[in-house]
Amino acid sequence: MTLYIIGHGAIVNLGELTHVSKEGRLSLYSEPKKPMSFALGLHLMMQGNDKADPWQVFSFGDADTLPNYTISALREREVYWVQQNYQLPFRMLMSGVSEELSTTKRLCECPEVCASQDTHSCDGVLGVVRDGDIRLIACLGFGALGSNMGMTTRLSEKSEINQQINANLTIEQTRAEAANKELRSGRSDSALAEMNLLESEDPSLYTRLLAASKPLAESVVIARAKRRFTEVSPLDFLSYYEMIDEDLRSCLVGTLQPSQQASQLDAFAASFPFCDQGEIFHRWGLLSERDRSILTTRSTAIAKWRAGPYQALAEMKVALDSTAATDWVKAFLKFSTMESGEYDYSANPFYDGLQQKIQEFFDSPSSPRLKVWNQLAAEDQSFIQPLIGGPSFWQ
Known part of the structure; x- marks a missing residue:
């Protein structure tokens, strides 16, 4: 049976491969090792678009080429977007919502064990989902490792239905950009009224426009927040x-x-x-x-x-007020790599101040920079080298 899986995907364990169970098939709609626009994903869920050609199809025996992707949860607004646009006559699972995919999972959670089996016995995606025709709508990029390989925003042009989906995406992208321009202009009140009306009359199209343009989504948030702020108390x-x-x-x-x-x-x-x-x-x-x-x-x-953030800010300020370069570097490294939900610990003036002090310290030939450098672990040296150069650059 055909099953659609919708979520966020990424290559987390670089080089780790897996396989599709015997007599199964896995279709991927993002280009290999690339993120995917949510707007494209929404179009793939619309009536009739199940005939769209994927970028890749894996069957049993393709274990040497299928990365063991990690599938993680959708955001709250993305769940709503999917609910407004899914029109296909097939079962659908949303990562982070559906019981089978309630937690983050790799395609295979036991690659060493399942590699010798025709069918996955693990609790990964391919182990808990036994449908023969699995269609995955998700990013396939490098996640936290980053990628400069671009984003999948369109399907290949190899079929007429793919061409039509791409054309519709272009039309909606243009409309979203125009709506954003209006919201950012002096006509924001009338533009917001139009977006509110669209949300009421055609929530499917409204959500696709937001997905097509994050600047538009932000402009709607800003316009609504400004209006609301004038209507209620600060609390x-x-x-x-x-x-x-x-x-x-x-x-x-x-x-x-x-x-x-x-x-x-x-x-x-x-x-x-x-x-x-x-x-x-x-x-x-x-x-x-x-x-x-x-x-x-x-x-x-x-x-x-x-x-959370307040404690981090306080710690960064203590480090910033210190006269020891090792304190600056320690705090900079800690908060450059720390993750906490949606909060970016590097987006504040204390972090910027640490970065500036570190650059000035290592740019100065009279500072004990080599001593501080040698105190760093190898992985920390690799992380900070693009910022400060390193010994080979100083000579």
Whole structure:
């Protein structure tokens, strides 16, 4: 039976390969080792588009060429997008939502064991899903390792249906860019009204436009947030702010300069969505413990910030205030590689300050830079070398 799997995919374990179970088939709609636009994925779910030709098809015996991709969860808004666009008469699983794929899984979770078997016995995707015709709509890039190989935004042109899907994608991309331009112009009120009407009358098309253009998705968030901010108190606005997807919240920074507030508590609540991390950190320091307690109790977003990013900012500031280059390098390395959901620990002025101090230190021939370099582990040397050059560059 045919089954569609929709999620985020990546090559995490470089060089690890697997195989499709006997009498099975796996179709991949992203180009090999490339990420894929969500807009293309949504079009592949629409009525009649199950006839589209994939970029790759793997059958039993192709173990020497199938990377063991890791499939991870969709974001909340992406789940909604899929729900609005999936029109195919086949069973569909969403990673992070469907019971079979509730957690992140590789195609095969036991490559050493399953390699000698005709059928997967592991709890990986190919082990828990036994349908004969599996169609995977997901990115196939290098994930956290990064990739400069481009993105799959269109299908191959080898069939008429592929050509039609590509043409429709181009039309919607053009419409999304025009809508974004309107929202960013002086006609934002009427442009937002049009987007609100489209969301009500044709949610499928509305979601595809957002998927086609992240700038448009951000512009909609900004326009709606600005309007909402004028209608409610700063504390009540934080409740609205928490309904915005975490990876889109950062687009609000710098878009609004909150007016003078009656209290430090209101001033912080008003500035939290719109100011950069350095300013938020400073304003937090001006609050009383009582105000901090109220804010963390009333706002989940602020509570999460205080438990995670705030602690990181404080640690970076301590390192930045230190006179020891080893402290700068240690903090820089730690927060360059740390991941925590949607928060980017490198997006703040303290991190930028650490980077500047490190560059100035290693650029100076009179500094003990070779001594500090030799204290670094080999992997840390490799990570920081693009920033500072290294001994061979200094000679």
